[in-house]
Amino acid sequence: MNGLKTASIFNSLDDQTFAELLSLAETKLFDQDELIIEKGKINDFFVILLEGRFDVTDQIGDQKYVVASLFEPGEFVGGQSLLGRPASMNVEARGQTNCLLFPLNQIRKYSDIYNLLVRNSAVDTARKLESTNQTLLLQLKKASNASSTILLCLSGFSIAMIFLSFMASINYPTDGLWSWLFILFVIPPPLIFVAATRQPLAAFGVTSEHFVKSLLDGVIGSISIVVLSFLAIYSFPNAFGISAVDVFEAMHLSRLQTYFYLLHCYLQEFFVRGSIQTSLEEVIQFQWRKPLAIVLASAIFSVLHYPLGFTPIVATFASGLLFGFVYSRTRNLIGVTLIHYVAGKIFFGLYNALS
Template structure:
């Protein structure tokens, strides 16, 4: 029975690179040094930072290699199975164990004392010293043996270097795994937040589509619109507050507000001039719109050209716009663009985030008209870039208020929309 067990042990040792080149005689010489130990599942074999006393070969079962992160969390960096070695770095140096080993399943181990294995080396050197005293035929071998310490020193130094590099690689692996884990958790949280925001956007679009229908039927919706806009803004703020990210992440910060405010104003000027140019070209080149004036006729004449528009409704419309615009930026830029910038990967993720959030921003104008939804794409790209530049909603909200206010109330840009 013992012979059968010894044969099984030798086969296991031959599967491992440490012992695969040894002869059968050498392997048999190792048998008396081996202890066989059984472990149940989920039992610790080696603790990280322990002194290296033994070398283990897995006979049966499976173990996991665990490495502590800086916060104390243990992360699995690999698994080992039958025929693989545990704690082999202890043969090279006396550094503390670089990882913890824990069984995954019931495991049987072959255990060597590192001290016993090193004693084998001493016996071999003693044997070589005896051989060196032989006849003149062995003189060349004597020279080789005299030179050997230099080579052995180099090999020993190399082994130490490799040992340190392996330990550093293990730590780097742990840091990478930890970083990947945190990034994955963040992306999952951000994905959930984005789904919630998109749901709010859909409800928002349906709600204001109904209000637009009521407005077309000459029913006043101003008294409902403003509270609804505020309601949606509060919902989004609540979602941001309860996310795993600070409010600053969503652009709700006063950092760099002076620069954001100033650039939000003067960078809007080219956009306003573009709007004026477009309306002027349409008036002069398209006969259908030749009767229009560049500036809103109500402002020029003081007469209301639309019987459904009166001063109270106009004031309500302006107030709604003042409330509506910052909340729109909160959703489009603060919630959607910020989330997409964090969620997407790749070198062009910022531009994809701007594009996707801007398309959703455009869609929120469909309750007014398709042409308006298309028209806001251009300023939307500009505001997306402005938000990314400043990392705050202050500048982009001011720019949106200025550009949108002039476009709708002063230049009446909607008057040139054919659909």
């Protein structure tokens, strides 16, 4: 309780006045999601946080937004109440929240104290507005960059579709050269934009942060895919018409160029997960943005596999959901690249064996 003396609303109060003010306050415990201050209502109190968290919320249509979260003891809400004005936003408790309620009908009897509280409230509000303004500007910049990144990714996507259509028209086989030419079309637009706007590559998954966790996800995911895939082939030989040995040999693991596919996977993941999925998460502004970003990024990339046929498109989309989830855990491309590589080798090994 002694630490409350440093709260901004009590700035310049001497110890005696502060003690008198505290004697007027009532301690109250709010439960999870309980409304403390209701938007549009004139309240005759202001509230000081002792323990827990305030969420300042507003609503546009059916969508509720958290404007600010306050969790430091001494934070106060109810500045509009001091001015006798309706609350401009809702304030809700997040978890059990312990507060002090100060009744304004009694505080107004002490005009000097009341005027000082109004002044302190105005100063605190100005500070919070400045901080909020900086936050909103940063969010706007991130959303603008994300939108531009998506646009450039889709530009690369369009160029790649023209390339794929041309290659299909001349019956060019979907070999290694085909796939590297495809990468050549889709990677440069977002990469050039990221460099031109001086955005850190770390924001797009090219980072050492969470490296160990990402690598561990990759190893566990890769082992799981290998075990489940070969177990399915071994258990249902009639369904596949081939053996696990046939698939393993068709993976061509003894060839050096096989391991260049690992770099290929990393570049693909930079395009899909690093650029598109990350940017979609910044642009989409509602509760299910992460799952939706994963689904949309997977759908966009799966369409680019149309020259391989319907089954590879479905397989790319389904695996993309897994890859997107793995990437979202760490925002590091290492783990998802490893899983992509292993899953891709098994899929194309199965595809080549069946062909």
